[in-house]
Amino acid sequence: MDWLARMNDALDYIENSLDEEIDYKEIAKAAHCSEFHFSRMFSSISGVSLSEYIRRRRLTRAAFDIQKSDIRIIDVAIKYGYVSSDTFSRAFQKVHGITPSQARNNGVQLRAFPRISFQISIKGDTEMAYRIENLDFELKIAGKSKPVKTSRAFKAIPTLWNTAKKDGFLQQLKDMSWENPKCKIEGILGVCGKEAAITDEEFSYFMGVRYDKKAPAGMEPLVIPASTWAVFPNVVDAWQRLYSEWIPTSGFELANLPCIECYYGPKHKPRHELWVPVLPK
Structure with a gap:
């Protein structure tokens, strides 16, 4: 393989x-x-x-x-x-x-950490729902960027959103997100690594919405070029299974663009999705 x-x-x-x-x-x-x-x-x-x-x-x-x-x-x-x-x-x-x-000294106890090797593991007993979306236009996003330690991402990111809810930033994003719907990636967006690069210890998490106008005061713009996306329901489950189960057998490669967590409004099903930039092999 x-x-x-x-x-x-x-x-x-x-x-x-x-x-x-x-x-x-x-x-x-x-x-x-x-x-x-x-x-x-x-x-x-x-x-x-x-x-x-x-x-x-x-x-x-x-x-x-x-x-x-x-x-x-x-x-x-x-x-x-x-x-x-x-x-x-x-x-x-x-x-x-x-x-x-x-x-x-003779007889001392040390710890040896062996080299890792990747091998095929039999998985896939639970299906992964997904769809492919081709967006032929630039995604123009407005919002704010926050540093996140990679090792604490699953705890740190919910904390960022809770803080945004308390200080009114989340409501501001909600008001902006429904001004001019354009495609299926409407909602509150969490862009993971806005520069499409990640250090091992820390990456930037961009909290924003798709917004074609000039970014409001206190926010910064982010533009993501037209791309093809694999879209998965349930952000947490998708992150846990993306790299070990879907990518190895999908026939796609990961594009050099950030992934996007998309959180939708009330009554939308699913409530959230993970958008992953891909290229056909």
Whole structure:
């Protein structure tokens, strides 16, 4: 399966670069995927963030180097990207529970985090409803951008919306969203990674509505080019299954654009959808 081979190619690049500077763009390139989507895909499937995985693999290799040779601790630290022996020692102790110098002693217990490999897993006992939407016009959106830590996204984003409800911003978006309906992506929008790029630790979450006029005071504009979208009901379920179940077998690739969470008004069914930019293979 092409998808499986590409994901493992990305892991090969990481493994071969643990003692060098790792370029996240090159990881995504090996997977034939955007940085934004690869980072989310990796953490969704593996259960650990990309940066944390790299950190664990480097510190696993560092422990092997220390035990197998008389290499200086500072040289090991530099080899695996640490600027000082102190920062390396703290990171090493956090993972292994002992200091690098203690790791030289016979009989000490260390923790090895093995390399991840992606394999086919038998799933799909529950169907995933979806549809394909082709929007042949630019999506012009007005709203506000907020930083979100990737590891806390599922908790942080509802908090952002609760705050928007309390301070009146959500009502302002509702009033704007029904002024001039144009397509099926009407409603309150949460754009995940407005620059279509994501750092491993943090991304921008843009809260807004489709709006063709000039963005009101206090808001900023966001324009997303015409694209094809795979649309899934139920945002939470879609996020949980998108990367591990739908993408590998869909015949589509992820486009280098952000995903959009769309929350509709009362009585609309479904109440919310996840819009995912895609390209046919």
